[in-house]
Amino acid sequence: MSGSTLSTSGLDVRRKRILFRCWHRGMKEMDLLLGRFADARLSSLSEGELDTLEDLMEIGDQELFSWMSGRKPVPKDMETEIYRDILSFHETKTTR
Numbered sequence: 001m002s003g004s005t006l007s008t009s010g011l012d013v014r015r016k017r018i019l020f021r022c023w024h025r026g027m028k029e030m031d032l033l034l035g036r037f038a039d040a041r042l043s044s045l046s047e048g049e050l051d052t053l054e055d056l057m058e059i060g061d062q063e064l065f066s067w068m069s070g071r072k073p074v075p076k077d078m079e080t081e082i083y084r085d086i087l088s089f090h091e092t093k094t095t096r
Contacts, residue, residue, distance in 0.1 A: 003031060006039040015042050027061035033068060037086045052082045
């Protein structure tokens with residue numbers, strides 16, 4: 001079981017692959033950060049946003065988690081709208 005709540009029926013192959021990768025990172029914290037975001041937003045992302053998300057997923061878990069947790073500064077070229085959307089998504093979830 002991946003933890004995902006998003007049904008893959010109706011998703012194109014690319015989105016299915018991204019969803020799987022978001023939920024199978026290797027570090028549970030990153031599974032939850034990326035997987036929950038993907039469950040909520042993957043269906044509505046544009047092709048360009050999917051490109052950016054895939055670029056972000058190429059970053060190693062430790063490095064990406066250190067950025068998302070504020071332990072290390074985010075390189076300017078990686079501080080994309082998708083990156084900010086992921087952070088905002090989780091900030092909204094934790095403040096409710």
